[in-house]
Amino acid sequence: MRPIVVWGLVFAAVCATAQGLETAGMALQFQRMAWAQGAWWQLLTAQWVHLGWGHWLGNVLAFVVLWGALRSSLSVRSLLVVHAGGLVGVAAVLLWDAQCQYYAGSSGALHGVWAGGAALLLLRGPRSWGAACGVLLVLKLLLPWWFGGALPDPGFPVYHPAHWAGALGGLATALALAGVSPQSPRRSQQGH
Numbered sequence: 001m002r003p004i005v006v007w008g009l010v011f012a013a014v015c016a017t018a019q020g021l022e023t024a025g026m027a028l029q030f031q032r033m034a035w036a037q038g039a040w041w042q043l044l045t046a047q048w049v050h051l052g053w054g055h056w057l058g059n060v061l062a063f064v065v066l067w068g069a070l071r072s073s074l075s076v077r078s079l080l081v082v083h084a085g086g087l088v089g090v091a092a093v094l095l096w097d098a099q100c101q102y103y104a105g106s107s108g109a110l111h112g113v114w115a116g117g118a119a120l121l122l123l124r125g126p127r128s129w130g131a132a133c134g135v136l137l138v139l140k141l142l143l144p145w146w147f148g149g150a151l152p153d154p155g156f157p158v159y160h161p162a163h164w165a166g167a168l169g170g171l172a173t174a175l176a177l178a179g180v181s182p183q184s185p186r187r188s189q190q191g192h
Contacts, residue, residue, distance in 0.1 A: 004071060008064040012056075015106060018048035019056055022104075030094055030103040043091040046103045051156040059106040066110060070117040073129065078120055079113060081177055082170040086112015089169020090162045097161060108162030111137070112170025119174035141167065 022028045027039055030046035050056040070079060086109035094103055114137050121130025144160050 004064060004068045007067050007071075007076075008060065011063045011067075011106075012060045015048050015050065015056055015060065018045060019050055019053070022049040028104075030100075032098070032101045035094075043094055044087060046094070047087055047090055047106055047109050049104050050106070051104050055105060055156050059110065062107065062110050063113075066113050066117070069133070070113070070121070073126060074117055074120055074124075078174075078177060079117065082116025082120070082173050083109055083113045085116055085169040085171075085173025086110065086166035087169070089165040089167070089172075092169070093161050093165035100159060100161070103159055103162065105159075105162075108159070108166035109169075111141075111163045111166035112173070114170065115167035116170030116174035116177075119171050120178060123174075123178045137167065 018028055027034055028042065028045040028049040029051075030042040031039070035042050050059065067079065089112055090103075090108035093108075094100055114133065118130050118133035118137055121127065121133060123130075141160075141163060144158075
């Protein structure tokens with residue numbers, strides 16, 4: 001339990017520092033106009049700063065729950081790598097979606113941890129826990145569409161494409177980390 005708390009505190013501190021810098025006037029949230037004028041760093045810094053302290057707390061709690069659920073079966077390195085994949089996935093959707101004018105929050109990249117962790121568990125075991133994590137993730141991603149926006153308002157706007165993009169980034173990173181490809185030696189050996 002202690003390592004989970006330590007990693008949670010590290011995550012909370014990084015996000016709180018970003019939040020403090022944003023409050024002090026640093027332009028860390030993604031603002032499409034500022035990004036178009038050269039604020040390239042916002043693609044990554046926006047994923048550490050939040051829309052308020054309640055938003056920050058929710059993401060810190062989500063990090064601790066995910067880290068706690070996955071860390072017993074996966075290495076710190078694996079979790080950090082799939083988190084990085086989630087960060088890249090969110091940055092990609094921010095670049096691609098011209099309709100997104102601003103973004104702040106860690107939830108997209110956390111979906112990368114969730115998806116990547118579930119995939120690694122399915123590939124490396126325990127598979128039942130990986131399947132459960134995967135099913136829960138799919139349900140979580142589909143809820144906004146099933147309820148047509150009738151979900152409780154968290155008090156800040158939620159950019160759902162970042163959740164999908166983060167999950168896809170984490171999944172792709174997990175598959176690369178595990179060495180899974182259509183022509184991988186592991187698959188060709190299994191077929192013989």
